[in-house]
Amino acid sequence: MAGSLPVSPLAPSGFPELPIVDGVRFATVAAGVRYTGRTDVMLATLDAGTVIAGVFTRSATRSAPVLDCQAKLGGSSDKPAAILVNSGNSNAFTGRNGTESVRAITETTAHVCGVPEERVFTASTGVIGEPLPHDRITSKIEELAGALAPDGIDAAARAIMTTDTFPKGAGTTVRIDGKMVRIAGIAKGSGMIAPDMATMLVYIFTDARIPQDELQALVSAHNEVTFNSITVDSDTSTSDTLLVAATGQSGADVSGNDAFSTALHGVMRDLAHQVVRDGEGASKFVEITVSGALNDRDARIHALSIANSPLVKTAIAGEDPNWGRVVMAVGKSGAAADRDRLAIRFGNVIVAENGWVSPDYNEAEAAAHMKKQDLLISVDIGLGDGSATVWTCDLTHGYIEINADYRS
Amino acid sequence: MAGSLPVSPLAPSGFPELPIVDGVRFATVAAGVRYTGRTDVMLATLDAGTVIAGVFTRSATRSAPVLDCQAKLGGSSDKPAAILVNSGNSNAFTGRNGTESVRAITETTAHVCGVPEERVFTASTGVIGEPLPHDRITSKIEELAGALAPDGIDAAARAIMTTDTFPKGAGTTVRIDGKMVRIAGIAKGSGMIAPDMATMLVYIFTDARIPQDELQALVSAHNEVTFNSITVDSDTSTSDTLLVAATGQSGADVSGNDAFSTALHGVMRDLAHQVVRDGEGASKFVEITVSGALNDRDARIHALSIANSPLVKTAIAGEDPNWGRVVMAVGKSGAAADRDRLAIRFGNVIVAENGWVSPDYNEAEAAAHMKKQDLLISVDIGLGDGSATVWTCDLTHGYIEINADYRS
Numbered sequence: 001m002a003g004s005l006p007v008s009p010l011a012p013s014g015f016p017e018l019p020i021v022d023g024v025r026f027a028t029v030a031a032g033v034r035y036t037g038r039t040d041v042m043l044a045t046l047d048a049g050t051v052i053a054g055v056f057t058r059s060a061t062r063s064a065p066v067l068d069c070q071a072k073l074g075g076s077s078d079k080p081a082a083i084l085v086n087s088g089n090s091n092a093f094t095g096r097n098g099t100e101s102v103r104a105i106t107e108t109t110a111h112v113c114g115v116p117e118e119r120v121f122t123a124s125t126g127v128i129g130e131p132l133p134h135d136r137i138t139s140k141i142e143e144l145a146g147a148l149a150p151d152g153i154d155a156a157a158r159a160i161m162t163t164d165t166f167p168k169g170a171g172t173t174v175r176i177d178g179k180m181v182r183i184a185g186i187a188k189g190s191g192m193i194a195p196d197m198a199t200m201l202v203y204i205f206t207d208a209r210i211p212q213d214e215l216q217a218l219v220s221a222h223n224e225v226t227f228n229s230i231t232v233d234s235d236t237s238t239s240d241t242l243l244v245a246a247t248g249q250s251g252a253d254v255s256g257n258d259a260f261s262t263a264l265h266g267v268m269r270d271l272a273h274q275v276v277r278d279g280e281g282a283s284k285f286v287e288i289t290v291s292g293a294l295n296d297r298d299a300r301i302h303a304l305s306i307a308n309s310p311l312v313k314t315a316i317a318g319e320d321p322n323w324g325r326v327v328m329a330v331g332k333s334g335a336a337a338d339r340d341r342l343a344i345r346f347g348n349v350i351v352a353e354n355g356w357v358s359p360d361y362n363e364a365e366a367a368a369h370m371k372k373q374d375l376l377i378s379v380d381i382g383l384g385d386g387s388a389t390v391w392t393c394d395l396t397h398g399y400i401e402i403n404a405d406y407r408s
Numbered sequence: 409m410a411g412s413l414p415v416s417p418l419a420p421s422g423f424p425e426l427p428i429v430d431g432v433r434f435a436t437v438a439a440g441v442r443y444t445g446r447t448d449v450m451l452a453t454l455d456a457g458t459v460i461a462g463v464f465t466r467s468a469t470r471s472a473p474v475l476d477c478q479a480k481l482g483g484s485s486d487k488p489a490a491i492l493v494n495s496g497n498s499n500a501f502t503g504r505n506g507t508e509s510v511r512a513i514t515e516t517t518a519h520v521c522g523v524p525e526e527r528v529f530t531a532s533t534g535v536i537g538e539p540l541p542h543d544r545i546t547s548k549i550e551e552l553a554g555a556l557a558p559d560g561i562d563a564a565a566r567a568i569m570t571t572d573t574f575p576k577g578a579g580t581t582v583r584i585d586g587k588m589v590r591i592a593g594i595a596k597g598s599g600m601i602a603p604d605m606a607t608m609l610v611y612i613f614t615d616a617r618i619p620q621d622e623l624q625a626l627v628s629a630h631n632e633v634t635f636n637s638i639t640v641d642s643d644t645s646t647s648d649t650l651l652v653a654a655t656g657q658s659g660a661d662v663s664g665n666d667a668f669s670t671a672l673h674g675v676m677r678d679l680a681h682q683v684v685r686d687g688e689g690a691s692k693f694v695e696i697t698v699s700g701a702l703n704d705r706d707a708r709i710h711a712l713s714i715a716n717s718p719l720v721k722t723a724i725a726g727e728d729p730n731w732g733r734v735v736m737a738v739g740k741s742g743a744a745a746d747r748d749r750l751a752i753r754f755g756n757v758i759v760a761e762n763g764w765v766s767p768d769y770n771e772a773e774a775a776a777h778m779k780k781q782d783l784l785i786s787v788d789i790g791l792g793d794g795s796a797t798v799w800t801c802d803l804t805h806g807y808i809e810i811n812a813d814y815r816s
Contacts, residue, residue: 060738095748095765129731129764314807314808315812318811324535325536328536330469331465336468354503357538400722400805404728404804
């Protein structure tokens with residue numbers, strides 16, 4: 001349960017110093033939704049003029065807050081906006097109560113913060129199927145509104161944690177047309193993580209000026225190669241939400257600007273990697289690259305088949321360069337492969353090629369690579385030009401410990 | 409490693425008494441392929457006139473023995489036949505050596521046993537990617553041939569085990585047209601088990617008389633709802649082989665006979681369930697039935713999504729009636745679902761319906777069901793008439809222990 005777990009050995013050394021993004025203010029509170037002795041609600045307000053893009057879980061059983069956010073995306077940005085997130089209860093699969101909880105929260109937030117209700121975005125993360133005690137949240141919104149400040153993003157990152165063992169933040173500053181553009185984001189998520197997108201909440205703020213449809217296109221494209229390219233356990237949450245809010249207050253117009261796109265991509269990838277690094281029970285961070293597939297789609301299927309294979313993941317946990325399991329995962333994926341054209345590398349160590357162990361294979365070198373905390377598994381399918389990269393972690397006793405009694 | 413693991417708590421009380429199938433003889437030997445102090449090669453010979461049907465892994469990286477068997481299926485049944493299986497080394501991803509090992513084994517077996525080489529079916533199970541020391545096997549074939557006996561099927565079941573904790577056998581006798589028809593089968597497999605089909609070897613023998621194409625059709629159909637409907641860990645072996653040999657020596661013609669079809673189906677399902685009951689680290693046997701899906705294909709997708717979800721499987725290990733994770737697994741499967749039409753039962757306990765916890769839900773009753781060793785999870789999707797049943801086990805520390813150092 002949250003707070004009781006040791007910090008992941010893969011965690012960064014600390015929460016980064018994030019730039020202040022003009023037009024955004026944060027506040028957090030301990031509302032006692034489920035947890036005690038910690039903050040569990042965060043409010044962010046966004047000045048008028050802020051455009052908001054988003055990506056959501058594609059689960060057929062997505063939560064009431066997700067449905068509400070999806071309906072609101074792309075509206076007018078003339079008025080201010082607010083984001084309110086609680087941890088401890090996901091308000092997912094809660095029937096009509098779920099919708100009522102969303103309405104109570106968005107109505108109260110709109111009223112207290114002076115924003116239109118159609119500009120209030122809410123999210124909930126935690127246990128599925130239990131009614132959200134939303135009055136514990138609504139009764140705190142006045143207090144939250146009174147505490148709003150520009151520099152509260154680190155506290156916000158903490159308030160949205162569930163089984164996370166560390167708060168996740170990433171940011172950067174990039175000079176565009178002589179103006180400084182700031183990007184700062186936070187994320188939560190550690191289990192039920194798989195493409196499309198996982199129990200993952202991500203909020204990224206920037207003072208760039210950009211039309212909503214262009215921001216949406218950027219976010220969707222970068223999402224495919226960041227949050228949709230990580231997997232902890234192949235399970236996908238009903239609550240996943242990524243919102244990117246651009247206040248425009250830097251005055252820098254970033255339309256079509258590659259530097260901004262690259263900077264945003266970098267922040268998204270950094271946060272995605274942090275989610276994997278906090279994978280439940282993770283002791284290894286693993287990059288899996290597949291090249292030479294018939295096409296990019298096939299490459300991604302192979303990469304995810306490797307990344308999600310319990311046998312590959314347990315071998316990694318055991319620091320065993322068990323490339324036979326990589327062959328197995330490629331073989332079962334359903335995408336095109338030819339046993340005798342595969343080439344497999346662990347780090348820089350060539351392991352297998354031409355349908356068998358490489359004559360250059362050195363087990364001691366491969367075993368040495370497996371002892372590292374950050375691993376690379378590269379597979380060349382040998383059939384075409386398709387490539388993909390995904391990130392995952394190993395499967396350890398810690399995962400079982402965390403998940404065999406999450407609710408107890 | 410084989411032999412060192414405690415017997416699964418889900419194991420049957422003992423190896424069953426199997427009927428003697430006329431026309432089939434068995435022998436086993438300790439060839440030291442990889443293991444010491446146990447048998448690791450089994451030979452079965454089949455009299456002339458025996459027809460053989462089979463189903464194999466669909467892995468794109470299937471092993472040399474599998475490719476060889478596939479090529480041989482459906483040939484003339486005029487001559488006798490032989491099946492030779494080793495454990496300890498799968499001869500998978502072994503390049504040209506793999507093909508040479510298969511040829512050495514089939515040639516020697518054919519020569520020693522007096523059967524045509526195109527009627528020798530071989531299989532190997534164990535570690536992937538290490539060359540098979542096939543001379544250890546070929547040097548023992550004379551000894552095997554000298555020891556052939558009709559009643560050695562239980563020893564054969566033991567010789568093909570790898571990480572299995574108990575030998576698997578099932579059989580039955582059915583009266584058809586006044587004659588007794590016998591069916592006796594053995595299987596191995598406990599990890600890398602998923603549809604299509606897993607590290608699973610299955611050999612079933614019957615004295616029924618049936619044309620090869622009809623036997624093949626029966627075996628393929630029953631396979632879909634037995635071996636292709638079990639999953640331990642979603643991983644699929646490169647070596648899976650199911651062979652069904654019908655010697656015809658009962659004199660009973662079973663063409664179009666429902667009693668035979670049912671009996672064969674029963675033996676196949678029994679063996680498939682035993683594979684799940686020996687799932688690596690398993691402490692629970694779980695039947696998952698999905699009804700009310702748009703069609704049977706969607707039902708199967710939902711059922712496998714539930715069965716393969718690490719979060720569902722760890723909840724089962726923790727005896728937690730965590731139906732929220734079942735909702736999650738249905739939502740992520742990709743098949744059609746409507747959150748508000750789902751109905752979920754654990755055993756006979758209705759848990760969720762109409763998009764939320766059932767008003768009749770009794771957590772104590774659900775928790776009591778979860779404490780059983782054999783569990784039933786039923787999901788009604790509420791959209792159509794499609795249905796499917798799959799079987800799986802839970803995900804425990806035992807799975808990690810076994811697989812984090814299989815090769816060491």
